[in-house]
Amino acid sequence: MAELTHIAASGEAHMVDVGDKIETIRSATATGYVRMLPETLALIREGNAKKGDVIGTARLAGIMAAKKTSDLIPLCHPLMLTKVSVDIAEDDALPGLRVTATAKLSGKTGVEMEALTAVSVACLTIYDMAKAADKGMEVGGVRLLEKRGGKSGIFRAED
Amino acid sequence: MAELTHIAASGEAHMVDVGDKIETIRSATATGYVRMLPETLALIREGNAKKGDVIGTARLAGIMAAKKTSDLIPLCHPLMLTKVSVDIAEDDALPGLRVTATAKLSGKTGVEMEALTAVSVACLTIYDMAKAADKGMEVGGVRLLEKRGGKSGIFRAED
Amino acid sequence: MAELTHIAASGEAHMVDVGDKIETIRSATATGYVRMLPETLALIREGNAKKGDVIGTARLAGIMAAKKTSDLIPLCHPLMLTKVSVDIAEDDALPGLRVTATAKLSGKTGVEMEALTAVSVACLTIYDMAKAADKGMEVGGVRLLEKRGGKSGIFRAED
Amino acid sequence: MAELTHIAASGEAHMVDVGDKIETIRSATATGYVRMLPETLALIREGNAKKGDVIGTARLAGIMAAKKTSDLIPLCHPLMLTKVSVDIAEDDALPGLRVTATAKLSGKTGVEMEALTAVSVACLTIYDMAKAADKGMEVGGVRLLEKRGGKSGIFRAED
Amino acid sequence: MAELTHIAASGEAHMVDVGDKIETIRSATATGYVRMLPETLALIREGNAKKGDVIGTARLAGIMAAKKTSDLIPLCHPLMLTKVSVDIAEDDALPGLRVTATAKLSGKTGVEMEALTAVSVACLTIYDMAKAADKGMEVGGVRLLEKRGGKSGIFRAED
């Protein structure tokens, strides 16, 4: 039966012991979006076409945040990520920007929190850089798309 | 006309000079949610009724993350927050948990990023603590509810 | 003969080279206490019976601090902890709270500093949360109880 | 009546709002010790006479830790310290080292946690640097000696 | 006569007390360069013309590092910077890239270390991003150009 592994038998929060887990190649991909006014997307696109700064800054912020995951999420283990990538695409239908992040390592525990943290901080950075023009932006759809490696094998989000 | 204040005239990202802004009492409130399976909410509620750990851990993670905002968001100014509070409520209709955070300071620049960062990290922490039971959870609706202080006065999100 | 391994032959502080040490399962358990007025313990107990906040907050602070050990202690190596747990118990005889922390990893160097850091920061957090009621509290008895793994084998504190 | 200011009316941990407190010069002095074998103290003294490294390293670690207080203690406010000093003295009667730290700022909230954090981390650093010779050392007597500034005026520890 | 203000009368390192200094607008500008092979500069320029990534990444790294100055430099005070800007220009004569950074705040102590840290970390980031092509690059000429505000008035580097 499902259980909350961070809750000890006695009910207190603890960091799960992963010492006995197998060291395998693990990866996780997460996604999310920032919904904004069409004018805001146009402003970013224009700036982006010329300089790439909103998107470039958010991408770096996401990559750097993935490395801080165990500092932000109280019960996450410190990990030695071997790869982090963040992609940001314009979506006129939203309208807004869609962020996708992948984290990877060879280790004893999964990296979904690292991928989700990269997505969240990239989205927050987009908000920060465009908020002078649009305070009503919304971050949403932040979820795990795929997870590989470890005992539980492959997870793929249903659509 | 609206403009992206983090983009310099020449198009490069920069930290806006707030040296000449007035020091006023500023506050911001943001919100967001984690949508989950009804069974996951039941597991958290049960644990919570007994120990409060998922919700208590996420609340602290949000408060601590607000203090790291300028470390996470590349162009945010370091700020001396005078208050951060994070509230987390169960919502059976969602189903899931709703997070609301308020940040406050007496300073030269707004604190909406601090409130939004607190909400985002509290949501990620909920995901982390319940992910053994439910990998399909989704963080959404992360947005600014209200902002007070500074030249632009009061902002309130339309509903 | 005993020697201070952090002091180089020439006498300057340095980070010991652990590259040639064997990778084994290593764990360490440390303890400490916060002595307080009986009324302060009663206040915490009451709050704790209802919400668990002083103790819950201190436990999380200790776990998170263990992950920052190499950032706090100048010559400690960065480590990938596989487990950290912090237990806090009331002690009417003290009177006060007793904190015990265990850190574990599979690695080349011991984790006693991680366990001791978790205990110290949990104790400081208890002080912080109760200081409005009692400024005379004292943190004491912070020491290593047990250490396992590595060349030197098992260490157990004499009582 | 005494109350735990970090516990909200509803019992949840929160960061106290200090926005309305007066900005005054505030300072705090804390103390603590590391008790060790006489041989360990002799080793440190000898090293110290020649190079000052154990004591010099611990002093710096304490100063740097004071600046991280709000990152370590969940509900502490970020502060702009104007001064931190750490003194470490040999005590043959203990036997061991006594650490005293003073923190100071002009601000809205007290700095006792900064002084106590400086003392604790300086003591942990002494442990780290001498632990190859003596695993039985104990950190104790960590308490506030004096606090000045703010509404509550001067606090002095009874002896 | 000149003296080293970080050295106490008794000779130990300490954080200078700036509590009594006047709060004025202070700014500092620093510069530095990365000297590289002409081919390396060409590679960066080409990449830059298309995406701006080496230069854009280094600029952000410099801005973010300025905010970490008091965490890196042991005796620096934590400061609330109101502005940081980093400019990076190609220099065919060097050949290489020249970095200039300005930090600003209204406070009690100067910001030259923040400007110098921004320059140094931007230079290291350039090295990191181009090192696959050229391991012989050199960071040099890192110095203060100008400093304004505070008791000592304006400093301008002689050329």
Added chain:
Amino acid sequence: MAELTHIAASGEAHMVDVGDKIETIRSATATGYVRMLPETLALIREGNAKKGDVIGTARLAGIMAAKKTSDLIPLCHPLMLTKVSVDIAEDDALPGLRVTATAKLSGKTGVEMEALTAVSVACLTIYDMAKAADKGMEVGGVRLLEKRGGKSGIFRAED
């Protein structure tokens, strides 16, 4: 042909995937200097003869900074260093101080950025501690001396 490995095919900055690289013993040594007035060097030497503080503080700052490299340089991987050493020597011909740092680990990626970061931050710390006497100091000659391990074998700087 040489290429910038941090630039993806599509031109965006990314963290290189080192998951498939071999785990070998890797080390790197870097150097740099702070050039200063002869009087400034004399002041430091005098203080140093008595207390060793400028040099001792800079050495520790360099060691601690090496552990923060992946936090400072956006696309660096988090690493578990097994050794960091920093040596600082007086040079009357410069006149000034020469800093040399070595970093070492058993891992999948090189540690030249860790050695270079240690050198840079040690130099900045020297500047910070002596700047009251001499604002015209210059940090220069920061470069890689030697790199061992990994596919590319040994690199030695030409002189």
